[in-house]
Amino acid sequence: MESMIASKTTRASSSKPLIDIINLDVFDNEAERGVPSTKENQVPVHQRFPSWEAKKKEPLVDTIMQDFPMSGILLTQDIVPVNDEHVQVNFIQDGQTRLSILQDFIKGKFTWREKFYTDLTESERARFNNYPVRVELIRKKPGVSVEEFKNICRTIFGRINSGKPLTDNDKYHNCLDEPLLKMLMQIKNDPEFYVPMKKIFGDIGSGKTRTGLANMVGVMLALATGNSDCITPSYINNAHYVISESGSNTAVIITEAVKERTKEFMRWYIKLTADLKEQITVKKIKPGFLKKIGGFLALVLTDYIDGLAVNRRAMWMHYANKFHTDEQYEKRLYKTLEKGTLANNSAVNFRKRIQCIMVNYATSEEDEDEEEDTEEEDELEDAYESSNEDNE
Numbered sequence: 328m329e330s331m332i333a334s335k336t337t338r339a340s341s342s343k344p345l346i347d348i349i350n351l352d353v354f355d356n357e358a359e360r361g362v363p364s365t366k367e368n369q370v371p372v373h374q375r376f377p378s379w380e381a382k383k384k385e386p387l388v389d390t391i392m393q394d395f396p397m398s399g400i401l402l403t404q405d406i407v408p409v410n411d412e413h414v415q416v417n418f419i420q421d422g423q424t425r426l427s428i429l430q431d432f433i434k435g436k437f438t439w440r441e442k443f444y445t446d447l448t449e450s451e452r453a454r455f456n457n458y459p460v461r462v463e464l465i466r467k468k469p470g471v472s473v474e475e476f477k478n479i480c481r482t483i484f485g486r487i488n489s490g491k492p493l494t495d496n497d498k499y500h501n502c503l504d505e506p507l508l509k510m511l512m513q514i515k516n517d518p519e520f521y522v523p524m525k526k527i528f529g530d531i532g533s534g535k536t537r538t539g540l541a542n543m544v545g546v547m548l549a550l551a552t553g554n555s556d557c558i559t560p561s562y563i564n565n566a567h568y569v570i571s572e573s574g575s576n577t578a579v580i581i582t583e584a585v586k587e588r589t590k591e592f593m594r595w596y597i598k599l600t601a602d603l604k605e606q607i608t609v610k611k612i613k614p615g616f617l618k619k620i621g622g623f624l625a626l627v628l629t630d631y632i633d634g635l636a637v638n639r640r641a642m643w644m645h646y647a648n649k650f651h652t653d654e655q656y657e658k659r660l661y662k663t664l665e666k667g668t669l670a671n672n673s674a675v676n677f678r679k680r681i682q683c684i685m686v687n688y689a690t691s692e693e694d695e696d697e698e699e700d701t702e703e704e705d706e707l708e709d710a711y712e713s714s715n716e717d718n719e
Contacts, residue, residue: 334468335467335468335471335475335476335479336465336466336467336468336471336476336479337465337466337467337468338463338464338465339463339464339466340461340462340463340464341461341462341464342459342460342461342462343459343460343462344456344457344458344459344460345391345429345455345456345457345458345459345460346455346456346457348368348400348426348460348462349426349429349430349433350433351430351433353366353367353368354366354367354368354369354426354430355430356370356423356426356427356430356431358370363407363408363409363410364409364416365409365414365416366416367416367417368402368416368417368419368426369416369417369418369419370418370419370423370427371418371419371420371480371484384428384431384432384437385437385438385439385440387425387428387429388429388432388439388455389439389440391429391454391455391458392439392451392454392455394454394458397425397458397460398422398425398461399422399460399461399462399463400419400421400422400423400425400426400460400461400462400463401419401420401421401422401463401465401483401487402417402418402419402420402462402463402464402465403417403418403420403464403465403466403476403480403483404416404417404418404464404465404466404467405417405418405473405476405480406473417464418480420465420480420483420484420487421484421487432444465479465480465483467479474504477504481501481502484501485498485501494536494537494541495540495541495560495561495562496532496536496537496538496539496540496541496560497537498541498562498566499532499537499540499541499544499562499569500532500537500540502569502570503532505569505570505571505578506571506578506579506580506581507544507547507548507551507568507569507578507579507581508544508569509581510547510551510581510585510586510589511531511532511543511544511547512532513586514547514586514589514590514593515531515532515543519590520590520593520597523597523601524593524597527596527597527600527617527618528542528543528618529618531543539618541560541561541562542560542618542620544560544565544569545557545558545559545560545561545565545620546558546620546624546628547589548565548568548569548579549628549629549632550585550588550589550592550628550632551579551581551585551588551589552568552579553632554632554674555625555628555629555632555633555673555674555677555678556673556674558620558625558628558629558672558674558677559620559621559672560620592628592631595631595636595637596624596627596628596631599627599640599643599644600617602644603617603644603647603648606644606648607647607648607651607652612647612651613650613651616647616650616651620672621672623646623647623650625672625677626677626680626681626684627643629674629677629678629681630643630681633678639685642684642685642688645688645691646684646688660683660684660687661680661683663683664679664680664683668680
């Protein structure tokens with residue numbers, strides 16, 4: 328017998344005049360995302376920022392003016408707290424770029440056939456305003472929790488964008504309600520960490536590219552699980568550790584101990600990087616050196632997870648200094664390793680590279696000891712010769 332899957336949402340289709348969707352009373356494409364608002368239509372925080380080139384904007388308006396077909400928009404309805412009340416809003420899951428551009432036309436930010444919106448004739452403006460837009464509105468059914476509906480909205484967003492090149496940063500930004508991401512943002516915004524982390528990693532998760540979010544998820548996840556294989560920005564690799572799907576037991580549990588362990592590493596790494604900036608003999612550390620997840624950060628973090636980095640601090644200082652002062656250093660350092668070991672980010676490959684660094688550092692210490700011994704012998708010989716001259 329075929330099993331029935333109970334739907335947890337309702338879907339309503341309608342047609343609305345364009346102006347009813349994009350007028351400033353109900354939608355503001357420049358509103359800061361994630362900030363409580365009473366606007367009826369809003370862009371959710373996980374959506375990408377519009378990135379259409381200027382030459383593509385006028386043809387979109389021309390589509391409206393010539394009454395050509397345009398894809399519809401998809402909304403999900405939610406209740407959000409605003410000040411002391413709860414407001415019903417529609418989050419634009421698909422179509423926000425088109426709506427934002429069309430609102431920009433109303434705001435006078437570009438022209439159609441050398442006309443601004445205010446220059447349109449009465450009939451042209453009516454044609455634009457009354458263009459029918461197909462709207463799909465998704466609501467949760469009674470009995471479905473708010474959290475479950477949010478997960479459904481994420482699924483919908485992921486599927487309608489499955490053919491578009493979402494970055495790993497975009498995908499993780501869609502998961503800001505998940506415990507690991509919440510911990511990351513809490514630590515990032517903590518007054519103790521905000522400024523130093525921003526100097527090292529940038530403003531994590533912000534801007535159009537969601538700066539460094541996938542990288543930092545890899546760092547936090549490795550610390551939370553104790554697994555260096557998680558040190559990667561790959562959403563495919565790490566998503567099952569991050570997303571709390573129904574029936575899944577792979578998502579990492581964020582305890583107070585996990586939070587404190589993560590903070591301890593960040594304190595240690597911040598201090599290490601500050602000392603590096605003072606001791607490295609070049610004027611400036613190379614861009615990305617301290618935050619690149621496949622380089623210095625990954626190696627140090629792997630060593631930290633293995634319980635060795637704190638005691639090998641001098642080794643890491645030596646590595647960073649040689650990296651910046653000797654262009655051939657890494658080529659000699661890893662000459663015994665295969666290319667795959669250097670290209671693939673995994674715990675076993677990180678440890679092979681660390682082994683090379685450790686051997687090189689031990690050799691350099693022996694060389695320094697030999698130089699010191701030679702200097703002491705030279706000093707003793709000079710003193711002996713000087714003594715003989717005095718006796719004569």
